[in-house]
Amino acid sequence: MSAAKQVIVVGAGIIGASIAWHLAKAGAKVTVVADSGVGGVATPNSFAWINASWGNPEPYFRLRTRSMAEWTRLAQDLPGIPLAWCGGLCWDLPAAELEAYAAEHSGWGYGIERVDRTRAARIEANVTELPDFALYVAEEGVAEPVATTQALLADAQRLGARVLTGTAIIALVQANGRVAGVDTSSGRIAADEVVIAAGAGSPAIAATAGLKLPIETPPGLIVHSRPYEKLLNGLVIGDRLHMRQTAEGRIIVGSDFGGADPGMDAEATARELFAAMKSMLRGADGLELDFHTVGYRPTPIDGFPIIGRAQGVSGLYVAVMHSGITLAPAVGLFAAREILDGARDPLLEPYGLTRFAQ
Template identity: 30%
Template sequence: MHVAVIGRGILGASIAYHLALKDVNVTVIDVHNNNSNATSNNFGCLNVYNYEPDHYFFLRQSGIEYQVRLASEINAIDFVHQVGTLRWAQGAGTHARLVEGICRLEKHGVPFELFEPGDVAKYLEPGLNPGRVVGPVVRVPLEGWSDGSRFSRCLLDAGGSHIANVSAEVLRYATTRRGVSIDLKSATIQADKLILAAGIGIPALMQHHGVKIPVNAEPGVMFISTSAAQGPLSHVIYAESLHFRSHSPTQVIGGHHGAFVPNGYNAEQEAALTAQLVFELYPSIKAGTAEPVLGIRPVPEDGFPVLGWLDERRRTYVATTHSGITLGALLGRLCASEILGAEDELLKHYRPSRFNKV
């Protein structure tokens, strides 16, 4: 069997790797020379906190656990950092949300620890100043971060001779009696099956099917500090709408998911404001500037993965998700299994048909 995968991010790479394990020949096609934009320019979250419903929480939890195991198999252990996270609230509203998250961890049996705010700098992060904190600080050892770009390359390398990489733009594709024909600028590839794992490129590719798969391209501005910290952070920090972690032994990377950025700010201004707020919480970093990093995240309309066949003859399969770093390794294994004929119960909630019901 020959399978073509459009998209070289962590999800596409994981599908290719798991197919290669079954002696399937895979051609991975991407317009970028290395990884997809979303995988490369990403904070790298490995997290489960406060996600719902239960089936999605379980999928994320399983995704982290599987990625940690897989890393040892593909020589990628240095790129998966299960260092734990610290979270706290600074207001009554966010404290209620924090408590909801604690209850959800208990429900699913995910270990966690609660600390007094004053103990954080004393025992966990000496350079951190959480400021005003309402309630406890929550530590979740399961969580952390992953270098998705390097992890993806390890997946593709581990596939060996079964995986061929092609850097080219897909012009069009069409299903045939024998499989799928994919037209590139300088060549045409014939495959038995085609996997669409192109992230924000999914809507354009779906025009060939007349099927609606709404995937939004959501920009995210992060920063990497150009100043040196006195020591690396041991955890990934989630402080209200801010999140940050060590990027190197002397640098910090951070971002936000709040609405504190004034309208009209450009990427440089947004990164500088986010960095300023982070530096207030992490004063051990020396004064400096922040280099902006812009990522574009594929986010399905309802926030959940989209996984499944697009045609009755099972020639074309779509695979896209937000939180690809948390979910990509596991979803790649599950999707590969389905592509080879074994449907998986874990994926029943995420079928593309949910967007096309009359």
């Protein structure tokens, strides 16, 4: 492993922060550059559910469960990370599909418990609209996204990394047939390798080197209450709403974990979601709406991550995905190894850019 390799990480969200921290820990000279503040753009608007839940083919399930295990490792290395294995109660599928998901994922080793209404009420006593049949996964959790990103970048700085926020990327610099740095609003920075981990901003940056990233950025509205007494124990993935209570007591809610469609009037949609959430919670009479966010989720067009070097553009590594909260520890670890050692983890094999070649 080359301790002297100079790497620029573009993006200060949770994926960029994890890659930067893992690189710095491995001895690289790291510079993080972002036009946003610490936390990036999508990360602060995340529901922050750590899971390997429904809708995952087995290879993606394996990557997600590995990353869930890496969260435990990361929290041991950085004890200040606000990580909680609070469990997830789910009934956001028709009963037959819920059972099929449980059978499939249980067969893969996911710790799913089938629960009736009585058991669900013991898990979440303050939810008033519980189903006859739900699934509970005790090993699912949350990591408060901005605080986690801040912790990663602060420790990366302790390890010698530079963090330049509020710095716009103008273009990737190319020299001798490879990417050799970035031009920024504060000047040029040279590097041996550049990592694009800028979420929704990644396609525009990649395009300056002639690289097309096939990414969509659907909006998602999340509603945040004012801090309140504890009403929820864990994640509630219901058929109407997805909810959780943050470490500071805010209840956040969306029509799904990616957020609601904000519609033509995001404020009106937020008020409707908040009213629906209050109606589902016992003891919520004093709960007050504080604010809503509309995040733009960087989602490759086939729904799966883009992680790896760009073919035909030497010196450039790309890490863009939805599910950044779940995947951050494993992506940071695997990307650092690949960038410094050239060793690509087999779990990343399906997620290179070459799959879009046709």
